Amino acid sequence: MPEIRVTPLGAGQDVGRSCILVSIAGKNVMLDCGMHMGFNDDRRFPDFSYITQNGRLTDFLDCVIISHFHLDHCGALPYFSEMVGYDGPIYMTHPTQAICPILLEDYRKIAVDKKGEANFFTSQMIKDCMKKVVAVHLHQTVQVDDELEIKAYYAGHVLGAAMFQIKVGSESVVYTGDYNMTPDRHLGAAWIDKCRPNLLITESTYATTIRDSKRCRERDFLKKVHETVERGGKVLIPVFALGRAQELCILLETFWERMNLKVPIYFSTGLTEKANHYYKLFIPWTNQKIRKTFVQRNMFEFKHIKAFDRAFADNPGPMVVFATPGMLHAGQSLQIFRKWAGNEKNMVIMPGYCVQGTVGHKILSGQRKLEMEGRQVLEVKMQVEYMSFSAHADAKGIMQLVGQAEPESVLLVHGEAKKMEFLKQKIEQELRVSCYMPANGETVTLPTSLSIPVGISLGLLKREMAQGLLPEAKKPRLLHGTLIMKDSNFRLVSSEQALKELGLAEHQLRFTCRVHLHDTRKEQETALRVYSHLKSILKDHYVQHLPDGSVTVESILIQATAPSEDPGTKVLLVSWTYQDEELGSFLTSLLKKGLPQAPS
């Protein structure tokens, strides 16, 4: 029985280091290759030794697919390809290919330069790794090899994020990566056709949340920012350089313009300018409104938002600063946070999810005394606000996507076990689709039933279809043919054609049975009686009385003879070929019972 096997190496009942192995029809595909922000040791990367103990990854994996540029989905890629060693193809969309190396370099710098980690991947490794990348278009069917094909669908979430369909023959798996089902200020909503995969692997970050309308959250956000700057406070918004940042920038930019505000907005250095540039050049990946108006006004050219300089943090007076990274675990956002945390007038707004172990996660869970490096304790007096702007589908959205794709089963990753449990039940009860949620290292095996595609000769098919249209075809009709299997070429042809193609002659097997009847009449009359008898019983068959005195039922021939010795006995010779076996056999047993008494 063919089967699909799925093993998460990361993101199994967890958020972080997404990495999922899928085996489908003998092909092995790795979905995402992320890092975990909550760990600084070996656990930050997936355990690739699981894939193969002693063998090259390239021999084992047919391809690697990266869903989007977030580090928890691609952060381990250079380590995987250059340090562990993988030379096969890596697929991602164009924007992901453009932006991914920049984030990797950024990540590397923080790890190596700031934290002084040794044995980390190098800049050169990032470059070498990116050389193995093959960029894909949306909806393009990419043939990885003769059998394995992949196809990308729009996922929203961040610029260039995609869901991927992995297909071999009639078996398929869809992996969503991260996605959102509602368009936001800069991106559109995820979309997939009714592709009916055997399995849908979906993220479940917000498995239990049904979020209120986006407009409300936006109003709330603007109100909080506005109030804080009005009373002279500073607002820190930790973000990742690409993605949510652009959406919030568009939001603040339009608000500032409308309210005619003069309070400065800064965006932490480096990536900003460049990041916005990517958005300008990849306009077709943004939402419809931006695409339609970009000629008149490119939404990613901001008038009110300026580059941040480290010295600005100490400036008096109100300001709004977007700083990276988004979970306050390192870098500039953490530095600014330490400076501003002590003042209750200030505010930090966390616009996205924070993984366990990060400063962001700690303050969101209510901790107000943070132990920093060197046993220093930082007291947090500033206001801490959480606003879910991260573009993940909520429970409603996930259900909606499952409904769109109509999978046979669903597998949850990229979420917390407890929340997954809830969603799993919901999916199984409401959609009646089996649902799995394996932990890291745990394998889910799904049997699949495979239909086999073969070529049917048009002659045979047409003959059958024509007969299928006849009015008497009430019961299902049987199609007979011969399947010729030569290498991997399967053809279904009529038996006659099969014989001909193979250069074989037909062997005719014929039976002739002698049926003795008691009848004193002449042969011709006996034949006539046989004819009327059969005619009355075999209403659905073609019964004929031929001029030479013989009777036929379809192609079965019945002749009446009179053996010389006994005038009271007639012998019926019933003759049929093997193809008419059933009918022939039926006729002999029927005739054996004798003929009905003729009315005398």
Place this chain on the structure above:
Amino acid sequence: MKLYCLSGHPTLPCNVLKFKSTTIMLDCGLDMTSTLNFLPLPLVQSPRLSNLPGWSLKDGNAFLDKELKECSGHVFVDSVPEFCLPETELIDLSTVDVILISNYHCMMALPYITEHTGFTGTVYATEPTVQIGRLLMEELVNFIERVPKAQSASLWKNKDIQRLLPSPLKDAVEVSTWRRCYTMQEVNSALSKIQLVGYSQKIELFGAVQVTPLSSGYALGSSNWIIQSHYEKVSYVSGSSLLTTHPQPMDQASLKNSDVLVLTGLTQIPTANPDGMVGEFCSNLALTVRNGGNVLVPCYPSGVIYDLLECLYQYIDSAGLSSVPLYFISPVANSSLEFSQIFAEWLCHNKQSKVYLPEPPFPHAELIQTNKLKHYPSIHGDFSNDFRQPCVVFTGHPSLRFGDVVHFMELWGKSSLNTVIFTEPDFSYLEALAPYQPLAMKCIYCPIDTRLNFIQVSKLLKEVQPLHVVCPEQYTQPPPAQSHRMDLMIDCQPPAMSYRRAEVLALPFKRRYEKIEIMPELADSLVPMEIKPGISLATVSAVLHTKDNKHLLQPPPRSAQPTSGKKRKRVGDDVPDCKVLKPLLSGSIPVEQFVQTLEKHGFSDIKVEDTAKGHIVLLQEAETLIQIEEDSTHIICDNDEMLRVRLRDLVLKFLQKF
């Protein structure tokens, strides 16, 4: 399988393919050469044009002088310009299921088809094709609508009158079907019927046919199409290029193994080398400007203009022309320049990698930033304030019949210092210039057509090996003006099938197979048997299900268990269904072994007689006779079913079933 040819223009094709149960229109080209018969539409009142004398017949009859004007020996229709539509009568266009667009030049007739024929299907095109196609249509509508013309001439179209007119009016075809330009409303409605597709995307049509666009290398988003079922493949090649300009390179490999390859859109100037032409363009431009003259480049707002601007970007500094302003005037100039920068995924590798830096893929961004290139929606407004001479002006329309180009022809035509350089190959430059004669300005003809030439075609055909080639008749003979150039035609074996406007071709297809799925339960029940090394057979008896053009084979329903005893059956109930056929048999029966088998199974008193063709085996005790020949076996026995069945099964052991 049939091909209905609705356009005779080889580079502006419009064909309808009937393939299996689908009706597919391939491209929707609009032949605009008809506009050359009309007087130009001046943006600014032109005394010269309005004072042209009316034309009169040889006998002095001047009843047509309101409609026809004469200029330097040529006669022009003084009316709103009209276009020659694809044939609309050859096939009922409301039956068209889908329209596949190959590039933005080949969709200009779309509003006529989708809005006025009862068309209810879907149009497929790539995103750049749609966006730039929209710009081309917008420009066209704008050019025509902003110069309202009261007069619409129709008298001259009367067949009896047309006969009396001088060439080329006399020879113009299908004039009664010529139509005025569509409106923006029709354009929007037509474009709303388009569904966007990406290269190598497989699109299923009714479960019967799959269509796939492939990069064709000619323009942004330009595509060739594969139309295939599981056993048949048609390739539609339209406007392809193997030169490295800005678009993604042509995908040739996917065209392999086609049964039929429809080949349209080859270069219109097979004798000109595009690289050489670009060189000539630059040097003529420099020469004119150095002498204080202006350069006019009639062009479309997208396409080759990007390459020309890129050339000039590299050229003007080295030629010391950096202070000469470049003007690009079109209602869609800004949009075109902006759009070109956002389609990175559709560009050649070099340009793509620029976006990764991130930098704009085309250098015209820098020309605009440094104020060397300026763009305006029209000559009115800002342009008149900024206008400095000498300068270079890129503007449309290349037919010289409408658009801002008409104004510059009138303005600069009288001075021999100025030059007009023709780069677009769609219109004969001599005909385009006819209503401006006499002309003092220099005319340079540098047609840049990057589409395939005949050498490239013959290489391509060798490479992809289609069984049959179908092409417009123009490609199967040398060009009329160069009838000795036997190299300027398609040369392939078997010879290409050619078509002309309004013709219907039967495509040489032999469909022999169709895909069918064998359900897993049925597949499990099959018993394959190796007949020859590497070839196995299995007999199949199954139920056929057909839905949405997909065929399925399911296991036969289990025969109901005989319900003996419960009910008295009528005699007829047991009659077997004669349609339950037994398999065919093959092989032969070796008599000696057969006899041994019979003995093993308890038959005694067996006699074998030789006959002319084989043997007769006699089972005397059972009064049974078995005739065995090479290709047949005949069992003749008394009505003893048990015996017969035993013998039958023994015989079958020696035979193969089919």
